[in-house]
Amino acid sequence: MKKIVIALLCALIAAGTVFAGGKKDAAGTDNSLQSIMNRKKLIMGLDDSFPPMGFRNDNNEIVGYDVDLAKEAVKRMGVELVLQPIDWNAKEQELNTGEIDCIWNGFTITDERKKNLLFTPPYLKNAQVIVVKGNSPVNTLKDLTGKTAGTQAGSASVEALDDAPEFKASLRQVVEYKDFLTALMDLDVGGIDAVVIDLVVANDNINRSGKNFRILNERLGEEEFGVGFRKNDRALADRVWAVLLDMAKDGTVAKIATQWLGADISIIGK
Secondary structure, three states: OHHHHHHHHHHHHHHHHHHHHHHHHHHHOOOHHHHHHHHOEEEEEEOOEEOOOEEEOOOOOEEOHHHHHHHHHHHHHOOEEEEEEOOHHHHHHHHHOOOOOEEOOOOEOOHHHHOOEEEOOOOEEEEEEEEEEOOOOOOOOHHHOOOEEEEEOOOHHHHHHHOOHHHHHHOOEEEEEOOHHHHHHHHHOOOOOEEEEEHHHHHHHHHHHOOOEEEOOOOOEEEEEOOEEEOOOHHHHHHHHHHHHHHHHOOHHHHHHHHHHOOOOEOOOO
16 A cells, blocks of 8 residues: 555656646747637627727627728738736736737736736827816816716726826716726716726717817826737737738728828827
8 A cells, every 4th residue: 555655746746747847848939920820719808889990880780990900910920819808807807817819909008007018019109188078177087076087997097197196186086987988978967077098089079979068178197009919929919010010001991091080190100
């Protein structure tokens, strides 16, 4: 019996050694691109209520600027694009657990996010702005003292507020919504006094909805969008960026930007 126990222990130790070696080899090898090519699909995580980057149209189809960029990019890579709506407040968890392969939906590059994620170079400039009703007496950030502002939970707008502590402290309350569209609807009915929001989303909503909203001249900060990947997925990130550069060179990016944003304001390759 004693010999059997010793033999079993030796076998377990050997198996553990092999397993540990396998983990080490896997960690040292970036097979992120090859994995996508083998699987023949790339799963893109997005917020499907974030126009004009990604949202549902009247036919409940997910469309938008980022969606069209991604569709063309993965087509040129020879794989299928799978659009996976996610809870934006849990986006990094979705990525790191392997539920999605990238976050591509007006995803702001920040120093904090770069600690845990790998970003492509920026492809679009953006800003954090304040939207109020057209007839609001608010014209400056100071005018919002003692008032209520809304924003989207887990968004860069939340970080922009944190980076402006004096302004945030001057507000009576900050309400975090599931998405910006819900916040804007609450603004429209008078539930809140302002919305802290991405400039591209604010412009799109005002232009398409016809609502009597306006954007304050003062901004909370400038920023840039990038595609987010898992920290070690360099091969996949580099390939996607290389394809985007090719799309910019042949005019495809300019065409998509003009369609969704009204002009070629992309910064890919510029």
